[in-house]
Amino acid sequence: MVKKIVSRIIVILTLSLLGVATVSQPSAAATQGQLLDAKAGIAVDASSGQILYQQNAKQVLPIGSMTKMVLIYLTLQAIKEGKLTWNTEVPVDQLAYRLTQDKDLTNVPLEENGHYTVGSLYQAALVASANSAAVLLGNAVAGSQTGAVNQMRTLLKRWGIEDAKIVNTSGLNNSYLGDDRYPNSASTAENEMSAADVAIVAQHLMADYPEVLETTKQRSLPFQVKSGTTTTMKTWNAMLPGESAAVSDLPVDGLKTGTTDLAGECFAGTVSKNGNRIITVVMHANQAEKDKNARFTETAKLMHEVFNTQTKQTWLPKGAQVNQLKTLAVPNGKNTAVKIGTKQALTFWAPTAATSNQIKLSYQLTKAAAKKQLTVPVKAQQKVGTATVQSNNYLPGYSVPKVTLVTQTSVAKATFGQQVSRFFQNIF
Incomplete structure (x- = not known):
């Protein structure tokens, strides 16, 4: 109960x-219990960081593509500081091209030796959760994958997150990166944070760059592969209105999914209701093998628990x-x-x-x-x-x-x- x-x-x-x-x-004290059929979860007020529910929220676990929120923050920061523009062109390197050829991974098609704007890569990383796009954004932000990982680690420590383990820009298991992985990182390592850590990342991202929701709320967006060739990117966030896990009284407009074999099905969600925005994080939904929307089912359960029992x-x-x-x-x-x-x-x-x-x-x-x-x-x-x-x-x-x-x-x-x-x- x-x-x-x-x-x-x-x-x-x-x-x-x-x-x-x-x-x-x-x-009021935050609820602590076993509401969620998941390894961990948390709900917080988006403006103040007040914890509204937590379940095993401090355990460090694999996070998959929720990693990309950290990289997206650095991208928006670089644009704000004038180091990049939305039209800055980024060349496709060997790692990004190799990843985009792997049909087991979420990606957008990239042309070998092609160039793509920061704006298109930003959208691809958020909407399509494209791993190759994350690699190229890391290169754009820091000049290399190693530099980008170092910046990500520094940013998290600045936010008081000391227990994160960041080894790449995308959230993939290092086994997909081969010799291109971060120096001295294990060949099967992957990024890890606690649910509370992920909530901190999401809170900073939306507080400092609320415009990110204009992209995360999109069910689909076009991606130009090359001149004259465009593909349609579809969201992985099934809670968006009109998607398969949408809930009528929960107008979700973000934020980021995450999936690997180790991380399982994860989701950092956000919704604004009755004038109040909350952030939720669900890590490793346990029924994912039976229910493709398990992480969203648990997220809806968590959001309802907060709004049905508490008010600001x-x-x-x-x-x-x-x-x-x-x-x-x-x-x-x-x-x-x-x-x-x-x-x-x-x-x-x-x-x-x-x-x-x-x-x-x-x-x-x-x-x-x-x-x-x-x-x-x-x-x-x-x-x-x-x-x-x-x-x-x-x-x-x-x-x-x-x-x-x-x-x-x-x-x-x-x-x-x-x-x-x-x-x-x-x-x-």
């Missing part, structure tokens, strides 16, 4: 007079007063107290039926605020602390959402008459 997304939560308030005050109210909600609207900290004293001010509120809205996923007193938030106050009083003059929108959801259910390298707590109005120093009046009031 699938475990519930989150257990009930109690609220604990702790105020410290040592300069830091916290209110501890833990947020605003728990502290902009300007909202915090129940545990509505005002702070201003002893020497014209007004002796000032209202406290949020500078931004605090939004995150939680169980659909959750109430505000079941959600764990944490407040950290400045030293003055922790002493429950401010000195004059107090400025409007003066920072007095922060509020955040208390959770560790975020991808590594992603920050838990945090908002600033500020004063709602300014407070000037009390007049001499006000100070005298308060003095005698305190005496009598």
Whole structure:
């Protein structure tokens, strides 16, 4: 049975007079269970990296052509930096031509000694999952396959991914590359990452280059083999609307499949629904021999689990007063107290039926605020602390959402008459 997304939560308030005050109210925890008939899987919020479901998500496994997302990121980065253009022509080398002749591999036909634009190779790598196109993109980005692998490794480490094993640009098993494989890599090695790692790659790709979805949502695209000869590339993503594994209430528009003998059937998917986009990763769907759409069946199951049990909600609207900290004293001010509120809205996923007193938030106050009083003059929108959801259910390298707590109005120093009046009031 699938475990519930989150257990009930109690609220604990702790105020410290040592300069830091916290209110501890833990947020929704990601589901961990055996929902998926697959070796591993994960679902995350595409904008924040909040983990919404995970199953064996940290185990490093073969990823097949999901590898190409890393290479596609480097390609888009090189174009943005002016190192490449969509019209840059890339010559076909011996490795790419040899791979494109192998009918067991996903590819587009390439002319021996031909030249193809970066734009056409980009589309071929994403839509047709063409391995030869990935090889040529690697050459374009870094000058060689070795250089491209090195750049891919560097990029992943920059994103905090330390456990990835990258040995080629395409995701193929090295046995297909022969002597062209990465120096000192095993002859049967292939690229490996965890489901969480793949989700990080997908999140960065879509966050930095959202235009990638304009290509991944295409069911088919033309590919010009040579002048006067064009073939039609068809997507491997059977969840796209109109394809065999499409689900009417899940308008999937990406992202990348992956398949090798070791990786099995894998899929990094994404869908936007009710104004919220999530990323899912399913690795090695177990029923692939019986069901050609097994990875998509498991992906739909995961997407439905998230949207049917959780919603992205605003728990502290902009300007909202915090129940545990509505005002702070201003002893020497014209007004002796000032209202406290949020500078931004605090939004995150939680169980659909959750109430505000079941959600764990944490407040950290400045030293003055922790002493429950401010000195004059107090400025409007003066920072007095922060509020955040208390959770560790975020991808590594992603920050838990945090908002600033500020004063709602300014407070000037009390007049001499006000100070005298308060003095005698305190005496009598």
